[in-house]
Every structure is written in structure tokens, then in C-alpha cells.
């Protein structure tokens with residue numbers, strides 16, 4: 001079952017000189033975990049906005065093509081219907097905070113209130129999402145007193161509390177130190193276990209390789225690669241598009257170049273690397289005996 005589909009979409013912002021995306025098509029299956037990568041300005045955030053209907057709904061400009069959410073044309077869906085299906089975490093967590101609520105608890109409850117859900121149901125849902133994200137201690141704080149990293153987690157909580165099937169998450173760790181990043185990825189791991197459909201824009205390749213099953217690379221207004229994670233993140237052409245390969249893949253590629261030997265596969269995760277190099281050592285040991 002398709003969760004999202006984009007057909008031949010092109011877009012230019014109202015004040016933009018040229019199109020940002022040109023004739024983009026892609027499909028996201030239910031349960032997919034798709035990472036979107038690409039250099040700054042390659043249109044990752046724009047693509048997220050298209051998938052969520054903010055383009056052309058909110059941002060005008062020149063839009064062509066079609067977007068489908070679970071098979072329905074997004075044009076025919078109300079903003080409320082889209083909001084229930086798709087959770088959206090903005091790149092800038094300062095945008096996400098409503099500005100009308102005085103505590104984190106009420107901030108996280110805001111979306112549910114807007115849906116007209118009863119207070120009796122809202123309280124346990126907010127309480128449990130704060131617990132799940134390990135931010136219960138922030139419940140009574142004022143949203144403006146939070147650090148960038150805390151806001152990023154509150155933004156995630158506000159979206160997750162709605163329990164949407166599809167999540168679009170735009171650079172959730174941009175404000176975070178490695179520890180904070182790890183916490184966000186724990187949340188993302190949780191979402192993956194719940195079999196949510198996830199579109200994640202992220203620069204940290206080691207994290208993408210660990211979680212995403214598919215990678216889309218944008219550059220030059222187009223989709224350059226759209227393939228399984230292990231295929232994209234071992235492709236030596238990727239750095240030509242302003243994106244690094246995972247450190248461990250670079251090690252694998254460098255090994256092949258320097259030794260002239262082929263590895264069973266180029267590793268993209270630490271686990272891959274351990275098994276690839278273990279096998280290699282065993283082969284070398286048995287070659288040595290013969």
C-alpha cells in the first residue's frame with residue numbers, strides 16, 4: 001500500500017527566480033523509512049512541504065503535478081484530514097511552538113485540543129508521550145524557556161501525541177549535541193518499531209545508515225538517487241552532490257582501493273563492518289594455512 005506518491009511535481013516559489021524542483025516523482029510505501037539527503041538549498045524542505053500539502057496550500061508560486069496520500073489526491077483533502085494522517089516536524093523548532101500556551105504540557109496538548117478531543121483523553125495521552133520521550137520534567141516549563149534541543153523534542157512530542165501514520169521530520173537534530181541527537185534517534189527507533197511511515201531529512205549519515213531502508217538524494221532540482229540505503233550510501237558518486245558517505249563506507253572503499261581486493265560488501269553500519277572484516281580475517285587466516 002502506498003502511503004505517499006508524488007507524480008511529476010515541479011515547483012517555483014513566488015519570489016524565486018527559477019524552479020526549485022523539476023519533474024519529481026516518487027512513491028513511499030507504508031512502513032518505509034526514507035531518508036532525504038542533499039546539499040543545502042537542494043530542495044529537501046521544499047519536498048517535505050509538498051508532501052504535507054503546505055505547497056501549494058500555504059506557499060503559493062508555480063506548482064505542477066500531483067500528490068497522493070494513501071491513494072487520495074491531496075487536493076481533495078481538507079487541512080484537518082491531512083493533519084491527522086501526516087505529522088510534520090519543522091526544521092526550525094521555533095516555528096513549531098504555538099506561542100499561545102504557557103506550559104509544555106499544554107503546548108503538547110494543543111493539537112489534540114484543536115481536534116476537539118476531550119480533556120479526559122488528552123491528559124493521559126500527553127502524559128504518556130512525555131514519559132515515552134523522557135521529557136516529563138519539562139511539563140510545567142514555559143515553552144519560551146526551553147533550549148533549542150528541548151524545543152526540538154517538544155516539537156516531536158506535539159506531533160507524536162497525535163499518533164499519525166505518516167511522519168515527515170525535517171532535520172530534527174540540527175540544534176542538538178551528540179547526546180541530544182542520540183535521544184532523538186531513540187525516538188525515531190521507537191517510531192520505526194511502531195511501523196510508522198517515516199520521511200526524514202538528516203545530514204548525519206551514520207544515523208541514516210542505521211535506520212533508513214531507503215535514501216533519496218536531491219540535487220540540481222532532481223532526484224539523483226532513490227534506492228536502498230546500502231546502495232546509495234556506498235555509491236562513490238554521492239560526494240559529487242555535496243553529501244558525505246558514512247565514515248565506515250569510506251573505510252571500506254579505501255580498503256578496496258588500496259589493496260585491490262573486493263570486500264563481500266561495502267559496509268554502511270558498524271555491524272556490517274564487523275561481519276565483513278571478520279570474514280576477511282578468517283579468509284586471510286585460511287589462505288595463510290594453505
Ligand SMILES: Nc1ncnc2c1ncn2[C@@H]1O[C@H](COP(=O)(O)OP(=O)(O)O)[C@@H](O)[C@H]1O
Pocket residue numbers: 013014015016020038039040041042043044045046047059
Ligand atoms: N519561501 C521561499 N521563497 C523563495 N525561495 C525559497 C523559499 N524557501 C526556500 N527557497 C529556495 O528554494 C531552494 C530550496 O530550498 P530548501 O527546500 O529550503 O532546501 P534544503 O531544505 O535542501 O536546504 C533554495 O534555493 C532556497 O533559497
Ligand SMILES: [Mg+2]
Pocket residue numbers: 044045046091170
Ligand atoms: Mg531544509
